[in-house]
Amino acid sequence: VLVEKQGFRHFMHKEIYEQPAVVRTCLEAYFNREWQPGDNQVAPINLGINPELYTDLQQIEILACGTSWHAGLVGKYLLEQLAGIPTSVNYASEYRYAPAPLRPYTLAIGISQSGETADTLAALAMENQRRTGLSAAYQARLLGITNRPESSLGNLVADIINTHAGIEIGVAATKTFVAQLMAFYSLALDLAYRRKTLPEARIEEIIQGLRQLPVQIEQVLSSQEGSIEELAHEFAETQDFIFLGRGINFPIALEGALKLKEISYIHAEGYPAGEMKHGPIALLDAKVPVVAIAMPGTVYEKVISNAQEAKARDARLIGVTPQNGFDAAEIFNDVLQVPVVDELLSPILAVIPLQLLAYHIAARRGLDVDQPRNLAKSVTVE
Ligand code: G6P
Numbered sequence: 001v002l003v004e005k006q007g008f009r010h011f012m013h014k015e016i017y018e019q020p021a022v023v024r025t026c027l028e029a030y031f032n033r034e035w036q037p038g039d040n041q042v043a044p045i046n047l048g049i050n051p052e053l054y055t056d057l058q059q060i061e062i063l064a065c066g067t068s069w070h071a072g073l074v075g076k077y078l079l080e081q082l083a084g085i086p087t088s089v090n091y092a093s094e095y096r097y098a099p100a101p102l103r104p105y106t107l108a109i110g111i112s113q114s115g116e117t118a119d120t121l122a123a124l125a126m127e128n129q130r131r132t133g134l135s136a137a138y139q140a141r142l143l144g145i146t147n148r149p150e151s152s153l154g155n156l157v158a159d160i161i162n163t164h165a166g167i168e169i170g171v172a173a174t175k176t177f178v179a180q181l182m183a184f185y186s187l188a189l190d191l192a193y194r195r196k197t198l199p200e201a202r203i204e205e206i207i208q209g210l211r212q213l214p215v216q217i218e219q220v221l222s223s224q225e226g227s228i229e230e231l232a233h234e235f236a237e238t239q240d241f242i243f244l245g246r247g248i249n250f251p252i253a254l255e256g257a258l259k260l261k262e263i264s265y266i267h268a269e270g271y272p273a274g275e276m277k278h279g280p281i282a283l284l285d286a287k288v289p290v291v292a293i294a295m296p297g298t299v300y301e302k303v304i305s306n307a308q309e310a311k312a313r314d315a316r317l318i319g320v321t322p323q324n325g326f327d328a329a330e331i332f333n334d335v336l337q338v339p340v341v342d343e344l345l346s347p348i349l350a351v352i353p354l355q356l357l358a359y360h361i362a363a364r365r366g367l368d369v370d371q372p373r374n375l376a377k378s379v380t381v382e
Contacts, residue, residue: 003167010369012170012263016355017221020214022175023348025164026182027214031207037200044203045190049159053141054194058105060087063095063123065379067173067258068111068180071145073251074347075109075184081344082198082206083191092123093382099126104137110144113168113176114378115151122382124156145183147176161187170370171377172262174355177255181348185210209345216339220352224336228353231318231334232360238289241266242280243354244273244310245293246303252293252347256354263362263372273299273306284313291357292332293350294321297343304331320350 008014035044060079062072069091076087088100092110096119110124124142131140142157149162163179189206192198235241241260245253254270261268271280273292284290292307294300308331311317319332322340329335336353338346362369 003169010170010359010363011168012172012174012355012359012369013363015168015170015175016352016359018166018175019178019352020217020221022165022179023182023210023214023217026179026186027211029162029164030182030186031210037204043190044193044200044207045186047161047186047190049143049161053107053143053159054191056105056137057085057107057141057191059103059107060085061095061100061106061108061127062087062089062111063092063108063120063127064089064111065092065117065119067177067255068113068117068120068145070251070255070258071177071180071184072109072111073254074181074248075111075188077248077251078184078188078344079191082188083195084197085191090123092117092119096123096126099123099130102130102134102138107141107143110142110153110157111146111180112144112151112153113147113163113165113173113180115144115146115148115153116378116380118380118382121152121156124153128156145180145187147179169377171372171375172259172358172369174259177351178348182210185345206342206344209342212341213345213348216341216349217352220338220349221356224338224353225356227334228336228356229360232357232364235266235289235361236364238266238287240283240288241268241291242276242283242288242310242315243268243270243291243293244276244303244306245270245350246273246299246306247297248343248347249293249295249350252350252354253291255351256291256293256358259355259358260361262375263358263367263369264365265367265373266361273303276306276310281309281313284310284315286314286316288315289318290315291318291320291354294319295338295343295346295350296322296340297346300343307331320353 165179257268257270
């Protein structure tokens with residue numbers, strides 16, 4: 001397939017801008033416009049996966065690497081908080097040699113953008129193999145989430161959620177990550193609907209919120225790009241960054257740090273904001289910028305107070321936050337502004353300015369954004 005940059009200097013930048021369209025495609029593919037609360041003629045979510053995967057389900061094991069593992073962490077939050085299903089997220093490279101003890105009624109979800117990551121394939125194959133010949137309750141149940149249903153992952157597992165992001169060229173995953181998150185929203189809501197763990201009115205409210213995301217991502221892109229590009233100039237000499245988040249946005253802190261490491265070669269750590277006091281706070285001084293993801297919701301005030309602790313150590317404080325409720329300008333040195341949304345939906349908006357920040361820092365440094373040193377788009381060897 002011939003894919004062009006269409007006026008963007010780098011594929012990564014183009015792919016960041018494709019995200020509103022990718023979310024629209026996922027909305028069309030996964031959700032049923034006809035459904036309303038109380039309607040039992042149609043279901044709100046259509047994933048086209050075998051309903052037997054869900055029968056008597058007791059827990060979920062997510063297996064993935066890299067950015068897909070971060071999507072899995074958001075997935076765990078959704079599956080546990082919306083559908084009440086205990087969920088573990090595993091690095092495939094670890095799980096394949098030290099799997100969880102065998103338990104019945106377990107769904108294993110392999111998540112891989114490329115569908116070709118050797119460790120993820122091996123972990124799923126191992127899970128399948130060790131359950132072969134066991135009683136019905138222990139039979140392997142495998143689900144793949146991938147951007148390439150025609151891949152090895154697609155061949156290995158019978159049931160797939162296609163993430164519909166289109167081909168991604170930049171080694172640092174952007175639009176495929178957002179699409180993976182959409183797949184987890186749809187899966188968690190489908191399970192919540194079938195298991196009746198959420199009122200239908202709440203399911204409707206979340207789906208309506210998801211439908212606003214494309215326009216909100218567009219707002220972030222158009223309102224923030226200029227200031228993020230300018231801000232990026234100030235980190236020419238920076239050697240370390242800390243990213244803080246809590247709750248559903250802790251994985252977004254990890255993802256923001258990973259994007260920066262991958263393409264700018266700046267050392268960056270993502271941390272749950274409440275853990276900072278148990279170690280990383282010792283790193284802080286005026287030379288280490290701190291990015292805090294502070295989205296209104298259950299842990300909002302907590303993140304703000306963790307950020308203030310960082311500021312008291314002279315750290316330059318960058319907030320990913322809406323401007324409301326308190327004067328963000330007073331707490332943060334710089335604000336990467338995002339719209340106010342339901343906390344549950346906030347990861348998809350919070351990640352956008354972090355992608356732009358990593359992109360502009362790397363581009364400013366004159367680095368090969370689309371082909372960073374030592375990295376490959378898909379890692380087909382162990
Ligand atoms: C490589 C890529 C990462 C990606 C990871 C997992 O390391 O450079 O961007 O997140 O593989 O890839 P997958 O295709 O399995 O999602």
